[in-house]
Amino acid sequence: xxxxxxxxxxxxxxxxxxxxxxxxxxxxxxxxxxxxxxxxxxxxxxxxxxxxxxxxxxxxxxxxxxxxxxxxxxxxxxxxxxxxxxxxxxxxxxxxxxxxxxxxxxxxxxxxxxx
Numbered sequence: 001x002x003x004x005x006x007x008x009x010x011x012x013x014x015x016x017x018x019x020x021x022x023x024x025x026x027x028x029x030x031x032x033x034x035x036x037x038x039x040x041x042x043x044x045x046x047x048x049x050x051x052x053x054x055x056x057x058x059x060x061x062x063x064x065x066x067x068x069x070x071x072x073x074x075x076x077x078x079x080x081x082x083x084x085x086x087x088x089x090x091x092x093x094x095x096x097x098x099x100x101x102x103x104x105x106x107x108x109x110x111x112x113x114x115x
Contacts, residue, residue, distance in 0.1 A: 003051050012074040013059060015051055019080045030083020030093040039078065039095055048076040052099045053107050070101040
């Protein structure tokens with residue numbers, strides 16, 4: 001897989017992955033509980049863990065010594081486009097999470113870290 005979008009806003013970085021999974025015919029099928037189930041069923045939690053680690057390592061190199069994951073990384077958005085409605089905001093089709101800083105730093109260390 002590939003990260004679809006990385007963006008920075010207000011000094012914080014985000015990653016975005018668009019999903020076209022069909023979860024049902026109504027917007028309630030794309031509510032938070034259903035999205036969590038879809039995330040688990042398709043192992044997307046693992047996917048954004050690896051994406052987050054890769055982005056963290058990239059930012060440490062490109063931003064430099066002032067970069068701090070806990071302060072600067074705001075998380076991953078998985079956007080289930082079939083269920084998104086602007087008037088519902090994050091209530092439909094939008095899954096957001098942020099990997100715990102301790103886990104990312106531990107995994108980074110285990111893989112040899114970067115200076």
